[in-house]
Amino acid sequence: MRPIQMVDLQQQHQKIQQHLDEAIARVIQSGKYINGPEVAEFSHNLSQYLNVPHVIPCANGTDALQIAMMALNLKPGDEVLLPAFTYVATAEVIKLLGLTPILVDVNEDDFLIDVTQIESAITQNTRAIVPVHLFGQSANMDAIMQIAKKHNLFVIEDTAQAIGAKYTFDNGTVLCAGTIGDVGCTSFFPSKNLGCLGDGGALFTRNEQLAKRLKMIANHGQSIQYQHDDIGVNSRLDTIQAAILNVKLQSLTDCEIARNQVAQKYDEAFANHTNFEIPTRVKNSTHVFHQYTLKCKGINRDELRKFLADKQIPTMVYYPIPLHAQKAYQSDKYPLGKLPVTERLCSKVISLPMSPEVTNDQIEYIIGHINEFCK
Numbered sequence: 360m361r362p363i364q365m366v367d368l369q370q371q372h373q374k375i376q377q378h379l380d381e382a383i384a385r386v387i388q389s390g391k392y393i394n395g396p397e398v399a400e401f402s403h404n405l406s407q408y409l410n411v412p413h414v415i416p417c418a419n420g421t422d423a424l425q426i427a428m429m430a431l432n433l434k435p436g437d438e439v440l441l442p443a444f445t446y447v448a449t450a451e452v453i454k455l456l457g458l459t460p461i462l463v464d465v466n467e468d469d470f471l472i473d474v475t476q477i478e479s480a481i482t483q484n485t486r487a488i489v490p491v492h493l494f495g496q497s498a499n500m501d502a503i504m505q506i507a508k509k510h511n512l513f514v515i516e517d518t519a520q521a522i523g524a525k526y527t528f529d530n531g532t533v534l535c536a537g538t539i540g541d542v543g544c545t546s547f548f549p550s551k552n553l554g555c556l557g558d559g560g561a562l563f564t565r566n567e568q569l570a571k572r573l574k575m576i577a578n579h580g581q582s583i584q585y586q587h588d589d590i591g592v593n594s595r596l597d598t599i600q601a602a603i604l605n606v607k608l609q610s611l612t613d614c615e616i617a618r619n620q621v622a623q624k625y626d627e628a629f630a631n632h633t634n635f636e637i638p639t640r641v642k643n644s645t646h647v648f649h650q651y652t653l654k655c656k657g658i659n660r661d662e663l664r665k666f667l668a669d670k671q672i673p674t675m676v677y678y679p680i681p682l683h684a685q686k687a688y689q690s691d692k693y694p695l696g697k698l699p700v701t702e703r704l705c706s707k708v709i710s711l712p713m714s715p716e717v718t719n720d721q722i723e724y725i726i727g728h729i730n731e732f733c734k
């Protein structure tokens with residue numbers, strides 16, 4: 360059996376190594392390392408894949424969120440709603456721009472923003488909602504879009520973990536996560552479902568005017584060379600990464616199917632287990648299983664992790680400390696106890712190895728040792 364990894368990138372790349380090597384060699388030979396033709400080609404390919412008219416590549420997912428908020432003219436003092444249970448980047452850019460993060464608790468079963476708590480968090484200063492499509496499935500976009508419309512708020516989707524997930528609205532319309540709100544933001548960090556061999560990110564929008572602004576902000580605030588109409592940032596997707604992503608995008612759908620097969624096997628093992636709750640599938644979204652995350656019951660999670668680590672089984676905790684308990688984000692507004700679901704989840708979630716490359720014998724080995732611990 361191959362050594363188990365949380366995400367087996369070497370194995371993933373071995374399968375397409377020749378195509379990656381050729382793509383990289385072409386860029387090296389072309390000499391066009393910044394904004395080479397592969398960047399526009401990738402924008403086009405991804406816009407077709409996600410069925411969204413505008414894809415603006417940038418340097419990483421954190422930049423994508425920042426560019427979105429700058430392009431929408433959010434100003435210091437403006438309040439931005441986000442789920443309390445998320446990766447720090449979502450909150451980080453809000454603070455960095457002098458905006459005020461307003462944390463909303465999440466659902467205990469699917470880890471996504473609890474839409475029943477959004478309206479009570481809205482004030483006259485609220486300007487935007489940032490739903491995070493955590494672990495691979497879309498937040499409740501029917502409710503979020505309705506609330507945003509009613510209160511005249513921007514919707515900035517953080518789809519770093521859910522590229523390719525499809526959301527079916529109650530009226531039957533199907534759209535990809537990240538292409539529903541005003542702007543979607545994603546990451547091509549190597550371990551993401553669509554990952555490059557370094558850092559990368561992108562923004563999506565259906566709004567042509569906004570697409571122009573996003574492009575301008577990502578390019579030093581200039582629409583014409585050396586003419587700076589606004590304060591921007593320098594955030595580009597390297598040509599070499601775009602070339603790699605063009606290769607990897609071709610197998611994204613197959614990877615999604617393989618991830619679901621791994622999840623299915625984990626589900627079968629843990630669905631009726633006394634010590635675990637399996638991740639709930641939400642009604643309106645497909646799941647692309649960026650993570651397979653269990654909730655532990657009646658066992659010590661950290662002892663389980665140590666037991667598994669001794670058997671060379673890696674696990675991760677996404678996320679061990681709630682945002683409002685992090686030193687950099689503590690505030691009187693959010694004393695411990697204020698966001699109880701997030702706090703509980705941080706103490707009981709465990710993510711198992713998940714990638715299209717996890718083999719059946721690895722899955723059996725993982726399940727066998729988890730059951731051995733729980734005996």
Ligand SMILES: Cc1ncc(COP(=O)(O)O)c(C=O)c1O
Nearest residue numbers: 419420421446448517519546548
């Ligand atoms: C939910 C979420 N948002 C934003 C990001 C930031 O992406 P990047 O690491 O490319 O800056 C990540 C990446 O880990 C993420 O998981």
